[in-house]
Amino acid sequence: MKARSIFGKSPTEVQIALKEAIGDGFIPTLAIVFISIKQDRKAVREILAAQSIDVFGATSCGEFVDGHQSKGEIAILLMDLSRDLYAIVFEDMGAQSIQAAAKKVASSALSNFSNPTLIICSTGVTPDSEMFDGMSLVHELSESIGRDRIFFGGMAGDDFTLTGTSVFTQNEETNHGLVALVFNADKVSLNGMAITGWxxxxxxxxxxxxxxxxxxxxxxxxxxxxxxxxxxxxxxxxxxxxxxxxxxxxxxxxxxxxxxxxxxxxxxxxxxxxxxxxxxxxxxxxxxxxxxxxxPPDFDIVEEIINEAKEVKNTVGEDSDALLVFSCAGREPALGPLVTMENEGLAEVWKSPMAGFFTYGEFGRAKNGQQHVHSTACCWVALKEK
Incomplete structure (x- = not known):
């Protein structure tokens, strides 16, 4: 699998960056999109659809790729992964419970692959402007899909306005629901960790x-x-x-x-x-x-995160093809430039293109821990086609 990250301050800039990224044998099939609510999501989806690129996306409280961090912009990780190795599952909750939605996502994941792993994004606030119940989501998803299954991700943001978040695919979008990127774990590995530091x-x-x-x-x-x-x-x-x-x-x-x-x-x-x-x-x-x-953490949090990433990498024994980072929206105002150092340091450790966003909550595992929802965490996951 090859991957490339692009960014833009508008759909027009994204279109230009996409055109420049495609070529030299790189024909992406999948785009992971993190985007400000200020941006035209429909236009970005149409640009990607015109190139037959599948979309997994969430709104953000700030977004970043390797070498660039922004607010109010668009960050995209492009991958050329074979479509028989992944599936995108979308669930608009409507009036159903989080538990029911999680069970449906788990059932769809298991129907696509006998051994699935997931990247999952939920909306971050409900239509009533309440915080989304990530704890219930993680508990039910773990129970339904199997506690040994691995998933990482985050809750969508809305530029700190608490007015409404969205997750979306190429053709669907919801302000109250889930989107999951399901991988065949026998062919695509996910290795990651969630660290708070407080x-x-x-x-x-x-x-x-x-x-x-x-x-x-x-x-x-x-x-x-x-x-x-x-x-x-x-x-x-x-x-x-x-x-x-x-x-x-x-x-x-x-x-x-x-x-x-x-x-x-x-x-x-x-x-x-x-x-x-x-x-x-x-x-x-x-x-x-x-x-x-x-x-809050001291300067040594950057060193801790980088050292833990190096330990995971040494255990895996290879670089990754792509890296995703789900960083709590509270880390940036609390830690300032340390957050950029975290993100860039992770990309350097894994020697791979990176994209991420500032979230209203993070999903993942702490070191030697169980699957949990987190707050104030830096949650990262490295992807590698086997």
Missing amino acids: KKLGISRKVTHSKGKLLYSIDGKPAVEMYLKYLGKGEEGEDQEFDLLNELSFEYPFITERENSQEILIKSPMNIDHEENALVMDMEMMEGETFWFSV
Whole structure:
């Protein structure tokens, strides 16, 4: 399999880049498209369709290829993989549950290949502007397709507007659903990892009152007051205009431990419900749940990610044909240029064309871990035709 990455600030630029990419025996069959909601997705799909290129796509909170990182643009990874080695599965959820949609994706994957692996993207927010329940998706997909199956991916973004995300194929699109790129694992290998890098800060805390995604009290004290004061922002508690997500949550989310596991899960306060005097979380926090405040990674996170990638590569014993990176939208504002160093470093390790986007959640496995949904993670996967 050969791969090439292209980018553009408009469909016209993409068309020019595509024309330049095709040639020298490279005739792509598949395009993985990460695109801003500001861009004309239909036009990009038509450009690719004119070249008989299949499409797997998601909207982004920023996108990148090797050597170029952008906001509001279009990033595409082109591959010339034989069509008998992959299938694209699209599921518009409509009124059905996440569990039902996941079961259908698993059934389709298994009907295409006896030994499937997947790249999967879901929408990132629901039509009601609630965060998509990635935890339920990962659990049901793992149960339905088999816990030993590998899948990586992310939840679509919308340039941080929380107004609506999309996933799409060449002919279909939804603002509430899934798209899966299914590979024959006997012919195409996927090797990857999800790493967060956030560290525990101080002593453990306990949720003492919560309801759904509303967190009312921590250690018997008002959650809003405790969180803001702990991070030196106590005076902002009454400010209706205070942007909790951008000012604090990207850098200082909560660390919880996954059930029956030493792996961690990051949960982030999204905003403040002033009427309820509660933190609105991206994921539910149960009463009695233990967690820690956190601090973002230091410079050594880049070294950690690169070293882990080198270890995986040494185990595999070869370069990859292509690389995909699903990086949490919160990493860029929290880590700044370190995020670019992560992405470029991964591409250099694997010596392959790369494309990725900033997500509202990531799907993958931590080192020696199970299949999970992640938050604040850098989740990467290297593809290789056997």
